[in-house]
Amino acid sequence: MTADKDFIKERGLRKRKKAKNLLEGFGQGAVSLFTGVTDGVIGVVSQPVKGAMEDGFGGLFKGIAKGLTGLVTKPVSGVLDTISKAAEGIQNTTRGGTEHFQRVRPPRAFYGPHWAIRAFSADDAIFHQSIRASKTPNDFLETSFANIRIRSIEAYTAVTATALTVTWRERDKLQMETVDLRSISKVARPQLNQLHLEYYRGSRERRGEKKSLLLEVTEEGGRAKDTIEELVSIIQF
Secondary structure: OOOOHHHHHHHHHHHHOOOOOHHHHHHHHHHHHHHHHHHHHHHHHHHHHHHHHHHHHHHHHHHHHHHHHHHHHHHHHHHHHHHHHHHHHHHHHHOOOOOOOOOOOOOOOOEOOOOEOOOOOHHHHHHHHHHHHHOOOOOOEEEEEEEEEEOOEEEEEEEEOOEEEEEEEEOOEEEEEEEEHHHEEEEEOOOOOEEEEEEEEEOOOOEEEEEEEEEEEOOOHHHHHHHHHHHHHHHOO
16 A cells, blocks of 8 residues: 555564453554554655665655655555454453463372372473373372482372382483383382382283382481382382
């Protein structure tokens, strides 16, 4: 509608900014209307001056033509943008806005068959989502431990109704070992703060490779003993 490149660029930038609601729609529309009218009036003077400076006498007449054209087209553009922004604001108001808020943290985990609530844990929340995503029937998160090491590396240990899963990072790679509780053949306590498991790949019914896992509680004394005893009681060997 107008050959004013600066006006077209600024108009394009205003149109890209979405109106989230009715109030913003009218506000942005009013800005477009005001800008269209003022630029149109100013252009009547500025365009001939600019044309004359760039192209002499011939540029003066071209500038006059551009200024007069802009005096009509720029306010019309402003009116059209006002209507468009108002409609956009109304539409987004009825939809509840166009912005979708992202979660600051994942949904909390629930524990046990009755989905008990405990203090929020980001690790548990992520693990709980993985259980739900796997759609394993009758499985749920029993508890987890953040005070256990494997091969002297701090690990996250989660126990579900069917498995014990240990996750740790070694040489910048995430490692995971999942033990089917039914496949455990032996449980030993080499030291007060250690638990040694022998198990088979697969289950008791379909035994595969025999493996072992040594879990070490990072704490000492009574707290280590309590953690080991809790693990043993959950495993129910």
